[in-house]
Amino acid sequence: MSDTTVHVPTVNLPAEFADLAPLSEWILPTERERYDKRIATPMDGLQAFYDALFPRMEEAVAYLAQVPYDGMPDDAANLLWMCCSLVTVSFAVEAWRQPRVPDSGAASFNAVLEPAI
Amino acid sequence: MPHFEKPAEGSWTEHYGLGTLPRSYADSTSPAFYELEREAIFGRTWLNVGRVEQLSRVGSFFTKELDAAGTSIVIVRAAKDEIKAFHNICRHRGNKLVWTDYPGEESKGSCRQFTCKYHGWRYALDGELTFVQQEEEFFDLDKADYPLADIQCEVWEGFIFVNLDATNATPLEEFMGETGASLAGYPFGEMTQVHTYRAEVGSNWKLFIDAFTEFYHAPVLHVRQAVSDEASKLQEYGYEALAYKLNGPHGQVSSWGGMSPPKDLNMVKPIERVLRSGLFGPWDAPDIGELPPGVNPAQHKAWGIESFLFFPNFMILIWKPNWVLTYHYWPTSYNTHIFEGSCYFVPPKNGAERLAQELAVVTFKEYSLQDGNTLEATQTMIESRTPVKEFPLNDQEIMIRHLHHTVDEYVQAFRQQQQPAPSPA
Numbered sequence: 286m287s288d289t290t291v292h293v294p295t296v297n298l299p300a301e302f303a304d305l306a307p308l309s310e311w312i313l314p315t316e317r318e319r320y321d322k323r324i325a326t327p328m329d330g331l332q333a334f335y336d337a338l339f340p341r342m343e344e345a346v347a348y349l350a351q352v353p354y355d356g357m358p359d360d361a362a363n364l365l366w367m368c369c370s371l372v373t374v375s376f377a378v379e380a381w382r383q384p385r386v387p388d389s390g391a392a393s394f395n396a397v398l399e400p401a402i
Numbered sequence: 403m404p405h406f407e408k409p410a411e412g413s414w415t416e417h418y419g420l421g422t423l424p425r426s427y428a429d430s431t432s433p434a435f436y437e438l439e440r441e442a443i444f445g446r447t448w449l450n451v452g453r454v455e456q457l458s459r460v461g462s463f464f465t466k467e468l469d470a471a472g473t474s475i476v477i478v479r480a481a482k483d484e485i486k487a488f489h490n491i492c493r494h495r496g497n498k499l500v501w502t503d504y505p506g507e508e509s510k511g512s513c514r515q516f517t518c519k520y521h522g523w524r525y526a527l528d529g530e531l532t533f534v535q536q537e538e539e540f541f542d543l544d545k546a547d548y549p550l551a552d553i554q555c556e557v558w559e560g561f562i563f564v565n566l567d568a569t570n571a572t573p574l575e576e577f578m579g580e581t582g583a584s585l586a587g588y589p590f591g592e593m594t595q596v597h598t599y600r601a602e603v604g605s606n607w608k609l610f611i612d613a614f615t616e617f618y619h620a621p622v623l624h625v626r627q628a629v630s631d632e633a634s635k636l637q638e639y640g641y642e643a644l645a646y647k648l649n650g651p652h653g654q655v656s657s658w659g660g661m662s663p664p665k666d667l668n669m670v671k672p673i674e675r676v677l678r679s680g681l682f683g684p685w686d687a688p689d690i691g692e693l694p695p696g697v698n699p700a701q702h703k704a705w706g707i708e709s710f711l712f713f714p715n716f717m718i719l720i721w722k723p724n725w726v727l728t729y730h731y732w733p734t735s736y737n738t739h740i741f742e743g744s745c746y747f748v749p750p751k752n753g754a755e756r757l758a759q760e761l762a763v764v765t766f767k768e769y770s771l772q773d774g775n776t777l778e779a780t781q782t783m784i785e786s787r788t789p790v791k792e793f794p795l796n797d798q799e800i801m802i803r804h805l806h807h808t809v810d811e812y813v814q815a816f817r818q819q820q821q822p823a824p825s826p827a
Contacts, residue, residue, distance in 0.1 A: 316597075316764070342676045349753030357753060365753045369760045375673035376768050389771040390778070398598035398744075399763075402756070 298367075299348060299360045308337055311370035312363045316396045319366075319373040324384050328377070335378045338371050354402075362402050405642050406658075406702075413797045414646045420803045424792040429806055429813075430606035431785045436736035439809065442816030443714050444470035446567035447651075448577045450716040450730065451477060454560045455594055456510070457485060461527060464510035465490055465500050470607075470733040471566045475553060476500045476516070480527040487555035487564045488529055492518040493548040499525070516550075525550050558582060560590050561716075581652040581710060584696025585718070592690060593726055593746035597763045600742050601770070605777035607715060607731040607739040608805060613773050614729060615711055615801035617641045617657060645700045646800050651713035651808045653801050656699060659706015662687075662723045677758050681765045682706055684758035687723035688748040711801060713808055724748065725759075727766065737781050743770060 296306040311334060313319045323331065338345075345368050352361040377384050409417035416422065429435050451466045457479035465476045474490040476499065492499045497520040502509040515532065516525045524533035529550035537543065554565040556574035559582075563574050575582065603610055613619065618641050645656040662682035664670050674680040697720050698705040708720040717729040726746040733739045745763050750756040795803050 316760075316767075320767075339672065339676075342673075346676060346754045346757065349757060350755075352753040354750045354752050354756055361753055365756060368757050372673060372677070372757070372761050372764050375671070376764070379671045379673060380768075386768055386771040388775055390775045392601065392603075392771050392775040392778070394599050394601045394767050394771050394774065396597060397600045397742075398596055400595060400597070400756075 296363070297360045298363055301348065302341070302345065302364055305338065305341065305364075305367065308334060308367060309363075311338075311374075312366050313370055314362075314366050314402075316369070316373070316399055319370045322370070323373050323377055326384060328383060331374050331377050331384060335371065335374055338367065339375075342368065342371065357402055365402065406644050408797075414643075414800045415795075415797050415803060418646075418648050418800065418804070420800065420807060424794045425803065425806060426791050427606075427609075427784045427793065427806075428791070429809060430608055430781070431736065433736045435813070436606075436733065438813045438816065439733070440470050440472060442812045443809065444468070444566075444733070445472070446565070446570060446816075447714055447812075448556070448563040448565045448572075448574050449714075450561050450563050450712070451475070451487075452562045453590075454485065454557060454562060455591070455596075457562075459512065461512045461514055462510075463500065463513065463516075465508050467506065467508055468566070468732070473566065474498060475564060477555065477562060477564070478527055480529075484528075485555055485557060485562055486528060487553040487562075488550035489553060491551065492520065492523055493531060493550070494518065494521055494523050494534075499550070559586055559588065578712065579650050579652060581647070581649045581654060581696065581712070584699070585694055585710065585720075587694045588697065588720065588726075589690045590726065590746070592748050595747040595749040595759065596744055597759075598742060598744040599767060599770070600740060601774055602734075603739055603741050603774050603777055604737065605739070605781035606737055607733040608809065609777050609780055610731050610739065610741055610773070611711065611715070611717070611729075611805055612799075612802040613777060614717060615653070615655060615709065615805065616799045617643065617655070618796065618798040641798060643798060644698075644702045644705060647699060648800075648804055651812075653711050653804050654696070654699075655709045655801060656702070656705060657707045657709070658702070658704040659722060662706065662721075673761065677761045679758035679761040681762070681769070683721045683723035683725045683762045684747075684755065685723060686755075686758070687725075690724045690748065693720075711805065713805075725762070737785065741770075741774065 296309040298305055313322060345364060349361065349365060381387055408414060411417045452464060456464055460479050460481060463476055463478040465474060467474050475487050476490045477485065477487045480486040490499050497518055498505050499516055499518055500509055515527065522535045523531065526532050529552055531545040531548045534540065534543065534545060554570055556563055558574050558578055643655050643657050647654045659682050661680055663678065663685040667675050670680055678685040697708045706722045710718045715731040719727040728744045730742040731739050743766065745766060747759050750759060
């Protein structure tokens with residue numbers, strides 16, 4: 286989204302996914318923000334987000350498959366970023382059973398370049 | 403009984419004549435040895451510093467901090483078909499020429515000329531000194547005598563390399579050797595969707611290469627990333643490569659990988675099933691045409707990934723679903739380095755493809771976080787005063803033996819060069 290976008294209080298998601306608005310805190314445009322939020326969220330919060338969004342993933346993937354990547358509209362980009370958060374959170378829920386990568390200690394691994402969307 | 407055929411000698415290690423004795427990692431714990439590596443290796447071999455796509459138009463530039471080689475460099479597209487590299491230093495008083503906000507951090511951008519922040523000396527993109535502030539105050543100063551100090555710079559398959567040894571006489575293509583030639587023609591240039599990660603790792607640079615050139619660790623260290631049935635199968639089976647190929651200082655590992663898509667969907671995690679993607683990348687691969695002969699040289703049906711190590715510190719991983727991962731290991735001291743990993747994809751056509759790529763990228767990150775921290779645990783112990791100094795290496799760890807052996811060779815050759823010839827009696 287460009288800086289000129291007028292901020293509106295309602296969550297801009299495709300109409301079919303308007304019911305996901307309560308998960309809007311997970312609409313995060315960068316991988317670093319998504320990972321930081323995962324680390325800062327207790328397991329029950331991660332599980333709740335996973336349980337709310339995962340059942341809609343098949344539908345979200347089918348929707349996003351119809352949206353061209355170039356010039357993606359803001360509502361679809363928001364849905365994409367929310368789904369990207371699920372990707373990040375899925376490791377905690379499906380593999381680690383904890384927010385952090387086990388035995389990763391103080392190690393960090395930060396995105397320094399990633400696509401704008 | 404191996405699952406995949408080995409050379410007639412009975413092992414890859416013996417085939418390549420590397421010896422089978424346990425070895426020491428004293429080359430990874432010694433500040434003095436690191437100083438030798440800086441001169442013998444990083445100061446005189448071709449180093450990959452980026453890709454041509456980072457310099458999209460004339461005047462595009464980026465800087466690279468090469469601690470190991472003891473310099474900072476600036477790489478610029480000087481003309482449509484010309485990329486040049488310079489030591490990042492102003493000829494006037496030695497100020498760092500190109501930097502933004504923090505002198506120690508890398509910088510990138512686009513400009514018509516380089517202007518020193520200190521006294522305003524200006525240099526054309528080809529390095530020529532074009533303007534000196536109050537030139538008449540100097541004494542017999544001829545601008546032609548003060549161009550930027552240039553560095554040998556060549557491009558292989560879109561990858562930009564520099565060589566800091568001004569006397570180097572080996573062209574890049576020759577240095578890349580048969581390994582490079584066998585990979586030429588791979589459509590790297592189509593993979594312009596890039597995700598780059600960076601980590602400061604508390605280990606010697608070679609130890610991380612060691613971790614990424616053997617997959618013997620994968621069924622153990624990363625076991626929790628697989629679903630449990632699959633995990634026990636993997637551990638029982640262990641790991642064997644399809645083939646190893648060593649050429650001069652470079653090497654490659656050819657590996658199986660049946661995960662894109664898996665034979666049985668229950669083998670993978672729910673997120674992988676719904677996004678049709680995972681560690682090996684998106685299951686629905688883009689069509690990129692025929693692959694060069696260096697990829698899957700054994701033409702094995704089970705092939706999934708080809709890992710190349712171009713000496714000293716550049717790895718290219720070619721994945722079956724047609725995407726590429728590169729690794730760089732930039733030493734900052736004998737027991738620290740900066741690791742960079744970049745995922746290169748054909749740009750996604752739609753949002754779902756973008757999401758499938760995200761899963762591959764994030765999986766890579768999760769694996770790397772496990773690997774990176776394990777290395778610090780290794781470094782602290784091999785550096786300790788423990789009496790354990792010799793370590794066995796199995797046949798699947800041949801690339802490790804080869805890397806440390808090659809480093810030894812470079813350092814020995816350098817030492818011999820430095821020693822004055824014995825005077826005749």
